[in-house]
Amino acid sequence: MKKAAVIDVGTNSVRLLIAEKSSAGTYITLRYEVAITRLGEGIGREKILRPKAVERTLDVVKHYQEQANKLGAELVAVMGTSAVREAANKDTFINRVREDTNFELKVLSGSEEAELSCLGVLKSLPGLREEGFLIFDLGGGSTEFIWQTGGQVYLESLEMGVVRLTEIFISSDPPDPGEIKNMERHTRALLSGLTEKTAHLRKLIGVGGTVTSLAAVKQGLKEYNPEKVHGFTLTVEDIDLLFNSLMSLREAERKKLPGLQPQRADVIIAGTVIIKTIMNMFKFKEVTASE
Numbered sequence: 001m002k003k004a005a006v007i008d009v010g011t012n013s014v015r016l017l018i019a020e021k022s023s024a025g026t027y028i029t030l031r032y033e034v035a036i037t038r039l040g041e042g043i044g045r046e047k048i049l050r051p052k053a054v055e056r057t058l059d060v061v062k063h064y065q066e067q068a069n070k071l072g073a074e075l076v077a078v079m080g081t082s083a084v085r086e087a088a089n090k091d092t093f094i095n096r097v098r099e100d101t102n103f104e105l106k107v108l109s110g111s112e113e114a115e116l117s118c119l120g121v122l123k124s125l126p127g128l129r130e131e132g133f134l135i136f137d138l139g140g141g142s143t144e145f146i147w148q149t150g151g152q153v154y155l156e157s158l159e160m161g162v163v164r165l166t167e168i169f170i171s172s173d174p175p176d177p178g179e180i181k182n183m184e185r186h187t188r189a190l191l192s193g194l195t196e197k198t199a200h201l202r203k204l205i206g207v208g209g210t211v212t213s214l215a216a217v218k219q220g221l222k223e224y225n226p227e228k229v230h231g232f233t234l235t236v237e238d239i240d241l242l243f244n245s246l247m248s249l250r251e252a253e254r255k256k257l258p259g260l261q262p263q264r265a266d267v268i269i270a271g272t273v274i275i276k277t278i279m280n281m282f283k284f285k286e287v288t289a290s291e
Contacts, residue, residue: 078105134282218259
């Protein structure tokens with residue numbers, strides 16, 4: 001196998017990675033795309049995938065299939081995460097994917113999702129095996145945490161995602177301080193079981209659209225550039241300043257921020273609250289963004 005593609009069907013976005021295996025055994029990225037389809041819209045309340053969200057997502061999966069065919073991918077793996085995992089009608093969605101594309105969508109458990117995130121980070125950020133690290137993969141419906149102690153890797157998944165918390169707590173534009181306090185209180189309660197387990201860790205790695213978007217906004221990138229985002233470090237002071245700036249803007253204004261995809265404007269504040277809370281509770285002074 002020389003060329004392979006992965007389609008990651010998430011709660012908020014759908015990602016495509018097509019790579020080619022070199023003679024040295026490493027993989028060279030041929031194409032990378034992200035489309036926000038909000039498959040998990042309303043999933044926190046209804047536990048179903050809405051018809052319009054399903055159609056938006058299927059359109060993107062079919063587009064990615066075309067890209068994989070054009071580039072000659074010999075294997076295409078399609079994986080679903082939190083929204084598909086929780087949906088009462090997930091079998092219907094899986095059948096639609098099969099009917100429209102002939103792809104067999106694999107629904108990842110929270111632990112499998114965390115493990116794959118860990119493997120991706122370890123391969124792309126050298127040196128992590130030699131030091132204590134905590135990886136969080138912040139998605140639309142859930143956040144996965146991965147850390148290593150005594151040679152053993154630990155994985156946990158929490159129902160704490162940017163779409164989920166936005167839908168539960170935010171109804172004002174910009175959010176009311178009371179809404180933010182309630183969200184922080186909820187986030188702290190979910191994280192409380194991890195504080196003792198991760199107290200010895202010294203490096204924080206963030207995966208997912210929120211942390212990469214914040215890295216892009218901090219740099220004022222007019223066009224998103226993965227090479228400038230991957231490995232970029234944000235301090236806790238940077239996160240606080242970005243949060244205050246976002247809170248001062250209405251959604252329409254946030255959509256115009258350089259570095260922020262307009263479709264993330266409604267959920268970026270919830271994501272920033274989650275990152276702020278992780279850093280404050282676990283006493284991390286900085287977070288490194290990972291693509």
